[in-house]
Amino acid sequence: MIAELGQYALALAFALAVLQVVLPAWGAKRGDAVLMGTASPIAIGQFAFVFFSFAALVQLYVTSDFTVVNVVENSHSRMPLIYKITSTWGNHEGSMLLWVFVLALFGALVAIFGTNLPDRLKAYVLAVQGCIAGAFLSFILFTSNPFLRMVPAPAEGRDLNPILQDPGLAIHPPLLYLGYVGLSISFAFAIAALLEGRIDAAWARWVRPWTLAAWVFLTLGIAMGSYWAYYELGWGGYWFWDPVENASLMPWLAATALLHSAVVMEKRDALKVWTIFLAILAFSLSLLGTFLVRSGVLTSVHSFASDPERGVFILAILVFFIAGALALFAFRASELRQGGLFAPVSREGALVLNNLFLTAATAAVLIGTLYPLALEALTGAKITVGPPYFNLTFGGLMLPLLFAMPFGSLLAWKRGDLLGVAQRLIWALGLGVVAAVVTAAATTGGPVLALVGIGLAAFVMIGSLIDLVERSAVSRVGLRVAWSRLRGLPRSVYGTALAHFGLGVTLLGIVCASTWGLETIAAVKPGDQVTIGSRTLTLEKLVDRGGANFDARVAVFSIMNDGVPQGRIEASRRMFEARQMATAEAGIRTFGFSQLYVSVSEEQEVDGGVAVRVSYKPLVTLIWLGAVVMSIGGVLSLLDRRLRVGAPKPSRKRLAAVPAE
Secondary structure, rough: OOHHHHHHHHHHHHHHHHHHHHHHHHHHHOOEEEEEEEEHHHHHHHHHHHHHHHHHHHHHHHOOOOOOOHHHHHHOOOHHHHHHHHHHOOOOOHHHHHHHHHHHHHHHHHHHOOOOOOOHHHHHHHHHHEEEEEHHHHHHHOOOOOOOOOOOOOOOOOOOOOHHHHHHHHHHHHHHHHHHHHHHHHHHHHHHHHOOOOOOOHHHHHHHHOOOHHHHHHHHHHHHHHHHHHHHHHOOOOOOOHHHHHHHHHHHHHHHHHHHHHHHHHHHHHOHHHHHHHHHHHHHHHHHHHHHHHOOOOOOOOOOOOOHHHHHHHHHHHHHHHHHHHHHHHHHHHHHOOOOOOOOHHHHHHHHHHHHHHHHHHHHHHHHHHHHHHHHHHHOOOOOOOOHHHHHHHHHHHHHHHHHHHHHHHHOOOOOOHHHHHHHHHHHHHHHHHHHHHHHHOOOOOOOOHHHOOOOHHHHHHHHHHHHHHHHHHHHHOOHHHHHHHHHHOOHHHHHHHHHHHHHHHHHHHHHHOOOOOOEEEOOOOOOOOEEEOOEEEEEEEEEEEOOOOOEEEEEEEEEEOOEEEEEEEEEEEEEEOOOOEEOOOEEEEEEEHHHEEEEOOOOOOOOEEEEEEEOOOOOOOOHHHHHHHHHHHHHHOHHHOOOOOOOOOOOHHHHHHHHO
């Protein structure tokens, strides 16, 4: 009965999505306040039904209802509760339901918190959201129904893919979807502005918080996915330029460009057409990522669908929204009034430069991702575009962008003094050079470019703090007044500084882990030793341990560093009975910001030994710590009262003064 109620709720949500498109849009066209007013309650109602449907699917998994096909194919009665819950979205049908759940959630949030939006704009925004929801709800109902029954019902399920049986699945996909789907709000605002034919600084102020929230979630989702691959797949890498990874990186780059472009639009009423285009591009890349992952085009641990019918359906959705949005953009963009002018050397100019590099980097990743697929589709030839291409193109575009970043925050609006800013950044540049020189003296080997990366990371981190020092005027007014000034700064100033600082931290981690990491591979038996750097690992024993739905063979190593014990580290191989699949569980020990990483192969029957891969990754945790710092910066900016959803309401004093005037 729960499955039928869940499916019925989806059908009702689809009906409400259709109404959410028709009634508010028709009301906005005719200027009918009553019809426009239906947008909010319909959006909230749609979310309620989608929430009920999603909760119903979770309940089916928790109770191991093997009369439902989706539960049979992706669950097992002996799985821990957390994996039963995460199995809900650990498959194609459930992941698409999560996609629609997040979409409906954002629509409901606009309905609830968008009270300051003009009625016509809000009606159009929610109508666009309803259109997107209707498309994906129809996709679920007609091609990917998660509530189909199985008759006769089996006694046991087939288990979830063992690689997905990890706490990372509870965090990574929801965060990623909150970022992916959150960009639909920016898209809806862009389409609404084109339909209305009016866009101004207030529009930028309304769209920025939604874009910033999506950017924060997307940043955390990408970082969590990187760390999950790092410790779960047993390779010890944090980024492989896999097409699925690229599918999440491209919307992040576009959203980053959109955030900076919206700042220019809000402050200077400029870059209107470009900002609208970026809002369309960011969500279009999210849709493209959904198509790549869910259509079966790619074979990956992330991709669940292999039915051509599903791929064609998603492709139709992709073409409809992207082509339709770009056609509307081409038709109406010329009618949008251009904004204010500014000098090339100014904060606006720096933000435009930022946009150029980010969009070029997005294009480079897009070409590298789609070219092999297009070539195979047209000629049948299979090629792989690997890290050398991406490192050269993407890295070559990001390095000058990172160098220019500290300058942008210090330049004045409209017209800046580049020489003056360079003088203020001289300390940051000098300390960056010192960091590179000290690194060269303290290390052996490594390319010169790595030293440049170290210096650049230090320059970015220190440069991001220079703006705060300048605003405090500590050299002129003393510590007490400077502290008072810092306390009075808007939260968005701290948010910007933290986001830029976090990017420098991530760059530092990438350079150190990639350049000065150590790795050794050896065959060992109990009692044998493996040496890596100053550390020696001794295989103490191989033991059997049982899990809820797997058996594990665990290798226990003791760690010595220059004769000093540093504890133990365990790595294992797990065999999952239901699927007869084995997984490698890496052992990781953290020392400061660095990590010792151990993975083992299956035990050899002849001599009882195992092949072990041991890696030492200096400062590798800074890669993900930097992403967390960037996200904290985004949250701080969201907490700034100037970035509250909607245009700011006039104060009571001002309202009271109007009649007197």
